[in-house]
Amino acid sequence: MFGEIWLNGDTGSNMSSSTAYRWLTQRLSAGVCRLPTTFRRRHHSRQLVLIFVIMILLLHLLSTISNTKRPRRSIPQSVTSHFLFEGMHGNESKNFTKHIWLFNNSDAERIYLYTNLLQKHQWKTSPQYLDNLRQELNAETNMSTDRDLILTQTNVKLDQELRCYVVNKRIFWKQPTFVVTENFISTLPKESPFKGRRYQKCAIVGNSGSLQNSKCGSQIDSMDFIFRCNGAPIEAFTQDAGKRTDFVTFNPSILFKNFGGLTNESVIASYIDFMDQYNSVIWYPCFGSRQLVEPCLKAMSYRDQIDSQLVIGHPSHYVSMWEFWKRRGLKKKPSTGFYLINVAATMCNEIHLYGFWPFPVELRERTVHQTAYHYFNDIPFTSHHNSDGEFRILLQMHMLGTLNLHTGTCTQ
Structure with missing residues (x-):
C-alpha cells in the first residue's frame, strides 16, 4: 500500500507530491489506509503511556494548587522604614517642610x-x-x-x-x-x-x-x-x-x-x-x-x-x-x-x-x-x-x- 511505502521513506518517484497528497487524504478519509500491524500496536501503546503520564502530571498539578496556602501578607519594608520625611529637617518648630510627608508607595499613603x-x-x-x-x-x-x-x-x-x-x-x-x-x-x-x-x-x-x-x-x-x-x-x-x-x-x-x-x-x-x-x-x-x-x-x-x-x-x-x-x-x-x-x-x-x-x-x-x-x-x-x-x-x-x-x- 502507498501508506506503507510512504512511511518507509519511499515517496513514490512516479507520483507528483500533490497527487500523492490527494491519494493519501482520500485513503485516510475512506479508512483504507492502514499502518502495519506491529507499528500500529507499538504506536497505540505509546499513546496510552503518554496519556497516562499526562493524567498523572495533571493530578499532581491540581493537588499542588489545592494544597498551596494563600501567601501571607508580609509587612512592606518601604512602609516601615521610609514612611516619614520630616526626620530630614530637624525638630525646629519654624521649619515648614518637616510637616510634609513623602510616600514611597501607595500603602504608606493610604495609611496616612x-x-x-x-x-x-x-x-x-x-x-x-x-x-x-x-x-x-x-x-x-x-x-x-x-x-x-x-x-x-x-x-x-x-x-x-x-x-x-x-x-x-x-x-x-x-x-x-x-x-x-x-x-x-x-x-x-x-x-x-x-x-x-x-x-x-x-x-x-x-x-x-x-x-x-x-x-x-x-x-x-x-x-x-x-x-x-x-x-x-x-x-x-x-x-x-x-x-x-x-x-x-x-x-x-x-x-x-x-x-x-x-x-x-x-x-x-x-x-x-x-x-x-x-x-x-x-x-x-x-x-x-x-x-x-x-x-x-x-x-x-x-x-x-x-x-x-x-x-x-x-x-x-x-x-x-x-x-x-x-x-x-x-x-x-x-x-x-x-x-x-x-x-x-x-x-x-x-x-x-x-x-x-x-x-x-x-x-x-x-x-x-x-x-x-x-x-x-x-x-x-x-x-x-x-x-x-x-x-x-x-x-x-x-x-x-x-x-x-x-x-x-x-x-x-
Missing part, C-alpha cells in the same frame, strides 16, 4: 490618609443614617435579626435542609446540606434571647493588634451591649480589650486549632474552662462549612457544663447579609466583624468599633508602629477576607456618623 481622616474628623452620631441602613437591611434581607440571628424551634422545621454557605470542593462526597431532625430541634432554644431587644450603645471588639496598649478596656466595658469575635481571649487583656462580654462568635475551626478537635478528656476540659471567661451568648456558625458541622454540634453538646448560652447561627441570616453587600460590590465572604456590624445596625442605636485596623502598621503621634495581626498572639499578618474593601466602607460609615471607628489610644 486613613489615619488623618479618623483623627481630624470630629465624630458625631447620625441616627437618621443608621435608621436608613436598618431599613435597607430589613427590606432586602427578608430576615429579622432579633428573631433569626440564631436557629430556634420556631424558625426551622422537621426534615428541613440547612444549606452550608461555604462549599469545600475537595470534600465533594459530602452534600453541603444538613437535614433537621427531631433530636436537633430539641437542642434549640424555643425563641431567640434577642427577640424585641434594642440597645442604646453597642461595642464590637475586633481582634486587631491595634488594641495593644490602647487602654480602651474601661471604655468598652461602659457600653450597654458588647460583641466579640471568634473566641478572642480577654482575661489577660482587660486593660486594652475590656472584660465584659454579651455576645461572642466562635468559629468551629478554633476547636481544631486550640482544642485538638475535642478528641480526648484533657482537651475537652480545656475547652470548657476556656469558655468560662465569657458568661454570655456564644454564637457558633455551625453551618458555614459542611465538614465542620459534626465537630460544631459536638462542641454544643457540652452546653450543660458551660455557664454561657451556646447558640447556632442561622445560615440563611448570614447569607442574606452577604447577598446584601454583594449587590453593592463586596463579592467576597464577609468577615465576622463586618457581619456583626450589620447585626448591630438592627439592634443598636449607636455602634462603636474597637480593634478594626486591618493593616500591618499604624500611625500614632506621628510615629509609625508595626501592628500585630491579633492583640493576643504573634501570628504573621495575613488576611482571608476583603479587609481593604470592608475598611473603606467602615471609614465612610464613620464619616457619615453611622458608627464610631475607634483607633489609637482611648481617652476617658
Whole structure:
C-alpha cells in the first residue's frame, strides 16, 4: 500500500507530491489506509503511556494548587522604614517642610490618609443614617435579626435542609446540606434571647493588634451591649480589650486549632474552662462549612457544663447579609466583624468599633508602629477576607456618623 511505502521513506518517484497528497487524504478519509500491524500496536501503546503520564502530571498539578496556602501578607519594608520625611529637617518648630510627608508607595499613603481622616474628623452620631441602613437591611434581607440571628424551634422545621454557605470542593462526597431532625430541634432554644431587644450603645471588639496598649478596656466595658469575635481571649487583656462580654462568635475551626478537635478528656476540659471567661451568648456558625458541622454540634453538646448560652447561627441570616453587600460590590465572604456590624445596625442605636485596623502598621503621634495581626498572639499578618474593601466602607460609615471607628489610644 502507498501508506506503507510512504512511511518507509519511499515517496513514490512516479507520483507528483500533490497527487500523492490527494491519494493519501482520500485513503485516510475512506479508512483504507492502514499502518502495519506491529507499528500500529507499538504506536497505540505509546499513546496510552503518554496519556497516562499526562493524567498523572495533571493530578499532581491540581493537588499542588489545592494544597498551596494563600501567601501571607508580609509587612512592606518601604512602609516601615521610609514612611516619614520630616526626620530630614530637624525638630525646629519654624521649619515648614518637616510637616510634609513623602510616600514611597501607595500603602504608606493610604495609611496616612486613613489615619488623618479618623483623627481630624470630629465624630458625631447620625441616627437618621443608621435608621436608613436598618431599613435597607430589613427590606432586602427578608430576615429579622432579633428573631433569626440564631436557629430556634420556631424558625426551622422537621426534615428541613440547612444549606452550608461555604462549599469545600475537595470534600465533594459530602452534600453541603444538613437535614433537621427531631433530636436537633430539641437542642434549640424555643425563641431567640434577642427577640424585641434594642440597645442604646453597642461595642464590637475586633481582634486587631491595634488594641495593644490602647487602654480602651474601661471604655468598652461602659457600653450597654458588647460583641466579640471568634473566641478572642480577654482575661489577660482587660486593660486594652475590656472584660465584659454579651455576645461572642466562635468559629468551629478554633476547636481544631486550640482544642485538638475535642478528641480526648484533657482537651475537652480545656475547652470548657476556656469558655468560662465569657458568661454570655456564644454564637457558633455551625453551618458555614459542611465538614465542620459534626465537630460544631459536638462542641454544643457540652452546653450543660458551660455557664454561657451556646447558640447556632442561622445560615440563611448570614447569607442574606452577604447577598446584601454583594449587590453593592463586596463579592467576597464577609468577615465576622463586618457581619456583626450589620447585626448591630438592627439592634443598636449607636455602634462603636474597637480593634478594626486591618493593616500591618499604624500611625500614632506621628510615629509609625508595626501592628500585630491579633492583640493576643504573634501570628504573621495575613488576611482571608476583603479587609481593604470592608475598611473603606467602615471609614465612610464613620464619616457619615453611622458608627464610631475607634483607633489609637482611648481617652476617658
